[in-house]
Amino acid sequence: MKIKKILLFAICILFVTAVFAQSEERPNIIFIHVDQMHWQAVSAYGNKYVKTPGIDKMVKDGYSFRTHYSANPVCSPARASWFTGRVTSEHGLAINGHRLPSDLPDLGSWLKDNGDYVTAAAGKWHVTGRDQSDGFKLISTYGESKGELFDAQTARACVGFLENYAGDKPFFLTAGFVNPHDCCYTSGAQGGEAKFEFANQIKRDLPPLPENFWSYKGKSRNEKANKEKEDYFKFYIYMYYKYMEMVDAEVGRLYDALMSSKFKDNTMVIFSSDHGDGLGFHGWSSKSKMEDEAWRVPLIIVPPGKMQNESEDWDHPSIGVDLTATICDYAKVPLLPKMTIGKSLKPIVEGQEVDDWHTYIVGESWQGNGGAKVGIRDKQYKSIIYVSGKVLVYDMINDPLETKDLANYKTGEKVLKRHKKYLKDYLDKITIYTPSEEKSNSTKKPKKTKKVFKTINEFYNQVKTEW
Numbered sequence: 001m002k003i004k005k006i007l008l009f010a011i012c013i014l015f016v017t018a019v020f021a022q023s024e025e026r027p028n029i030i031f032i033h034v035d036q037m038h039w040q041a042v043s044a045y046g047n048k049y050v051k052t053p054g055i056d057k058m059v060k061d062g063y064s065f066r067t068h069y070s071a072n073p074v075c076s077p078a079r080a081s082w083f084t085g086r087v088t089s090e091h092g093l094a095i096n097g098h099r100l101p102s103d104l105p106d107l108g109s110w111l112k113d114n115g116d117y118v119t120a121a122a123g124k125w126h127v128t129g130r131d132q133s134d135g136f137k138l139i140s141t142y143g144e145s146k147g148e149l150f151d152a153q154t155a156r157a158c159v160g161f162l163e164n165y166a167g168d169k170p171f172f173l174t175a176g177f178v179n180p181h182d183c184c185y186t187s188g189a190q191g192g193e194a195k196f197e198f199a200n201q202i203k204r205d206l207p208p209l210p211e212n213f214w215s216y217k218g219k220s221r222n223e224k225a226n227k228e229k230e231d232y233f234k235f236y237i238y239m240y241y242k243y244m245e246m247v248d249a250e251v252g253r254l255y256d257a258l259m260s261s262k263f264k265d266n267t268m269v270i271f272s273s274d275h276g277d278g279l280g281f282h283g284w285s286s287k288s289k290m291e292d293e294a295w296r297v298p299l300i301i302v303p304p305g306k307m308q309n310e311s312e313d314w315d316h317p318s319i320g321v322d323l324t325a326t327i328c329d330y331a332k333v334p335l336l337p338k339m340t341i342g343k344s345l346k347p348i349v350e351g352q353e354v355d356d357w358h359t360y361i362v363g364e365s366w367q368g369n370g371g372a373k374v375g376i377r378d379k380q381y382k383s384i385i386y387v388s389g390k391v392l393v394y395d396m397i398n399d400p401l402e403t404k405d406l407a408n409y410k411t412g413e414k415v416l417k418r419h420k421k422y423l424k425d426y427l428d429k430i431t432i433y434t435p436s437e438e439k440s441n442s443t444k445k446p447k448k449t450k451k452v453f454k455t456i457n458e459f460y461n462q463v464k465t466e467w
């Protein structure tokens with residue numbers, strides 16, 4: 001009898017140890033990112049003009065954060081935020097062409113050093129100034145090729161990794177896809193806004209223009225309907241969705257490979273885009289604006305073991321650096337040094353009540369389209385404040401297409417007052433990067449970096465002292 005009791009006790013101890021060990025286990029993490037994807041370009045979100053069966057599977061299996069925004073709606077600054085956890089004015093890569101300071105750790109080295117992860121990378125990186133091989137084993141390299149070819153290579157390299165990885169350590173795999181970015185080549189110098197001979201042949205298939213096509217900076221454009229411009233944009237949108245479908249096939253290839261692999265139950269997948277695209281909203285294409293078409297991006301989290309309940313969250317506005325905090329949380333490692341803004345979305349995914357979520361988020365954009373500006377978003381309203389002094393205020397619940405600027409109305413004035421306080425609060429939290437700290441050989445364009453940071457400092461000092 002005594003022996004039986006001892007045996008039972010021993011079994012209990014073993015069981016508890018096993019459960020404890022399991023809870024301590026770090027999941028594999030796959031970060032899938034695309035380039036220039038509009039936040040609504042997903043068929044599972046009800047878009048009838050694009051078919052995205054690959055991304056739809058992640059939507060079905062996971063948790064979609066529908067009020068998610070890029071840290072900066074421009075490529076390199078957004079990517080630098082993902083991988084360092086710092087906002088633009090903190091990490092120093094303020095505009096495309098700048099270089100990330102060499103002393104900041106990135107997610108690759110961080111997870112390797114703090115979580116004993118094997119870190120691997122395929123595809124697009126575009127964090128200029130940082131050699132990706134410092135923090136990751138490169139399983140395919142990124143050349144100058146267009147996404148049509150390059151994305152297939154990236155997906156296949158990732159599938160090969162999943163089929164061959166036999167290590168004991170968990171892995172962190174970053175898969176950087178290019179498309180639908182290559183819409184740029186048909187909207188720009190290589191064809192104007194989609195001036196294609198065969199546009200006439202597919203006229204019946206062309207999607208309609210967005211309802212706010214003729215709206216500009218919160219007002220209707222006072223110009224006659226321009227049939228030629230409308231036709232160009234219809235074709236542009238059609239073509240953009242084809243680029244979306246191409247990249248979706250490759251994203252789906254990777255996701256399918258994961259779900260039929262031995263890693264399907266202990267891998268977390270996170271999917272997003274560096275920024276959006278105009279896609280005809282407000283009558284334009286491209287990035288860098290703080291209107292939703294450029295600033296807002298998709299974010300899907302499929303937790304280890306999936307959820308299969310197609311959850312959508314619209315109540316928690318989130319920003320690119322939250323993605324970094326979420327990855328650190330799942331990996332059970334501390335946040336990267338000096339992360340000031342990012343919060344983990346994991347508790348929300350797990351259905352917990354989160355009391356201290358962001359009241360507001362701030363995005364920064366220091367180049368392009370109207371010049372330097374910041375966007376401030378709370379649950380209902382958005383302000384866009386240009387360094388030049390121009391201000392726009394939108395009610396995102398009642399006017400989600402941003403057609404009516406409220407800046408000169410009482411509601412807008414109240415919102416702006418509140419949002420200015422938010423911006424000051426944000427500035428109290430962050431430490432602005434100082435270019436003079438750079439070693440002389442760490443940047444190719446020190447003067448340009450200094451110039452942009454002069455603008456940032458002057459603007460933020462004005463906010464702190466005069467508002």
Ligand SMILES: [Ca+2]
Nearest residue numbers: 035036075274
């Ligand atoms: Ca980009």
